[in-house]
Amino acid sequence: MLISTWETALTTNKTGFAYQVWDFFCSLKLTIFLLMGLAVTSIIGTVVMQGPSREYLATLSETKIRLYSALGFFDMYHSWWFILLLYLLTLNLICCSIKRLPRVWKTVFEPVLVMDERFEKTLSNVKEMKMPGKKDELKDKLAAFLKAEFAAPTITEHEGAYHLFAEKARLSRLGVYVVHFSIIIVFIGALLGSFFGYKAYVNIPEGGSVKQVQSRTGKMIDLGYELRCEKFSVSFYDTGAPKEFKSILTVLENGKPVPGYVNVPTIVNEPLTYKGITFYQSSYGQSDEGALYHISVRNRQGGAPVKLAVRQGERVALPGGAFLSVMEGTANVRPFMKDFDGPGAQVEFTPPGGSPQPFVILSDKYDSFNAQHGGDLIITMEGLDQKFFTGLQVAKDPGVWVVWLGCFLMVVGIIMAFFMSHKRVWARVSDNSVTVGGSASKNPAGFELSFDELVQKLKG
Numbered sequence: 001m002l003i004s005t006w007e008t009a010l011t012t013n014k015t016g017f018a019y020q021v022w023d024f025f026c027s028l029k030l031t032i033f034l035l036m037g038l039a040v041t042s043i044i045g046t047v048v049m050q051g052p053s054r055e056y057l058a059t060l061s062e063t064k065i066r067l068y069s070a071l072g073f074f075d076m077y078h079s080w081w082f083i084l085l086l087y088l089l090t091l092n093l094i095c096c097s098i099k100r101l102p103r104v105w106k107t108v109f110e111p112v113l114v115m116d117e118r119f120e121k122t123l124s125n126v127k128e129m130k131m132p133g134k135k136d137e138l139k140d141k142l143a144a145f146l147k148a149e150f151a152a153p154t155i156t157e158h159e160g161a162y163h164l165f166a167e168k169a170r171l172s173r174l175g176v177y178v179v180h181f182s183i184i185i186v187f188i189g190a191l192l193g194s195f196f197g198y199k200a201y202v203n204i205p206e207g208g209s210v211k212q213v214q215s216r217t218g219k220m221i222d223l224g225y226e227l228r229c230e231k232f233s234v235s236f237y238d239t240g241a242p243k244e245f246k247s248i249l250t251v252l253e254n255g256k257p258v259p260g261y262v263n264v265p266t267i268v269n270e271p272l273t274y275k276g277i278t279f280y281q282s283s284y285g286q287s288d289e290g291a292l293y294h295i296s297v298r299n300r301q302g303g304a305p306v307k308l309a310v311r312q313g314e315r316v317a318l319p320g321g322a323f324l325s326v327m328e329g330t331a332n333v334r335p336f337m338k339d340f341d342g343p344g345a346q347v348e349f350t351p352p353g354g355s356p357q358p359f360v361i362l363s364d365k366y367d368s369f370n371a372q373h374g375g376d377l378i379i380t381m382e383g384l385d386q387k388f389f390t391g392l393q394v395a396k397d398p399g400v401w402v403v404w405l406g407c408f409l410m411v412v413g414i415i416m417a418f419f420m421s422h423k424r425v426w427a428r429v430s431d432n433s434v435t436v437g438g439s440a441s442k443n444p445a446g447f448e449l450s451f452d453e454l455v456q457k458l459k460g
Helices: 002-011 017-025 028-047 054-058 062-071 073-078 080-109 135-149 170-196 364-370 400-419 444-459
Strands: 125-130 154-158 161-168 198-205 209-215 220-236 242-253 264-266 272-274 277-286 292-299 306-311 315-317 323-330 344-350 357-362 377-385 388-396 423-430 433-440
Touching: 017 080, 028 073, 028 080, 062 073, 073 080, 080 170, 125 444, 135 161, 135 423, 135 444, 170 400, 198 220, 220 277, 220 388, 242 272, 242 277, 242 388, 264 277, 292 323, 306 323, 323 377, 344 377, 357 364, 357 377, 364 377, 423 444, 433 444
Parallel strands: none
Antiparallel strands: 125 433, 154 161, 161 423, 198 209, 198 388, 209 220, 220 242, 242 264, 272 277, 277 388, 292 306, 292 377, 315 323, 323 344, 344 357, 423 433
C-alpha cells in the first residue's frame, strides 16, 4: 500500500523534477548502461594486474603507471567509480521493482475470481460447453475435476452463477523481483568484503612463522594467531617447469598448535582457512639463507676427492691454493642445457696467482664435461640442499556468505522467472452450461494445447 501510494504521488505530476529523477532511475536504458559499465570494468580488472608486483610495473611505461594509478586500475574493485556503479545499479533495480511490483503483486495476491462477460473478452482461451444438470451439481463436479486435473479452485457465487478460479505457480511472477533482490544481496556482500575484508600477501621461510601479513597498500595486519611453515616442497616437469608446489602449514595460538590445523598440506586450489582468513598457495622462492651446494674436488693425477659444502657467494679454498665461489645453481639444468639433466652450478674458479674463470659444473655422470675446466682439478657437483620460502595470498571476506546467499536466491529467481509459468483457469457454471477460460504468463502456445486437452477431458 505504501509503495503504491509513493508511486502515485511521484507520477501525479509527470513534468516535475521529482518525476524526472524517478523516471531516470526506473529506466531500462540506465540498467543496460550500468551493466555494460560493470562488464568493461571486469575486462579491465582481468587485463590489468590488481595490486601489481614490481616485475609487472617494470613492464609499463611511466605514463601508463601514472594514468592507471589516477584511474584506480591497480585496485579497481575498491575504486570510487566502481563502488558508484554498484550503488547506481542497486538504486536502479530498487526503483524498477517499486514501479512494477504493485501491479504484479495485485495479480498474484488479489486475483480476479469472477469471470464475467467483460473479463471473458480479455482471455485468449475460452470454451463454452452445454452440459446437462443443475448448476449446483455441475459446480461440485467441476470443482472435483479441476482439483484432480489442475488445482483446487476457489468458488464464488455471483449474479446467479457459480465462478470457479484455479491457478498454478502464481509466485513465478515474482521471479524477476527475486533476481533483482539477489543482485542487491550480492552487491551488499561485495561491499561488506570491500570495507571489512582485505587481501594481503606473506612469505614464510621453511621452519619460520608469521603473526602479521602485508596488505596491498603496505599496511601490516595482525592475524590474531601464528602461522608456521613446517616444510615446503616443489616438483618439476622434465622441462624444468614447476609441476606442483606444496606448503605444510600449522596454526598456533599462544605458542601451541591448534588441533586439526597441524601439518595441513596447502597447494594451489586447496587453501587453508582458519577464523575467516584463507591462505592460498601463490608462489615460492629460495630462502635468504640460500642453498647449500655439495661439491667434490679431486686432482687429475688421482687421489681421494675432497668434499666441500659451500653456500652461494661464499669463497672457499681448494687444494693447491686455488679458490672457488658458487654464483648460482639449480636442481635441474635441463631448462638451460637441453642435453643435460641433474644438478648444476655456475662457479667462479680462481687458480693460484691467476684470474677468475667462470664456468659450469655438473654431476659426476658428466665428468668429461667437468674435465674441460679447473686446471689440475676436476670439480663435480654432487648435489644441493635448497631451502625455500612459501608465498601465500591471504584473504578475509566477511561478505562471502552473503554473496553465496545472493547466488542461491538468483538461481531460485531464474528458475521461477524462466522455467515456471503462472497458469490460471476460470469457469462459469449455470444450469446446463459451463464456460471455461484460461491464460498463462509464459508460453501461450503451449498453454493453449494444455487448455484444449483439459477441455476435452472435461467434455469426456
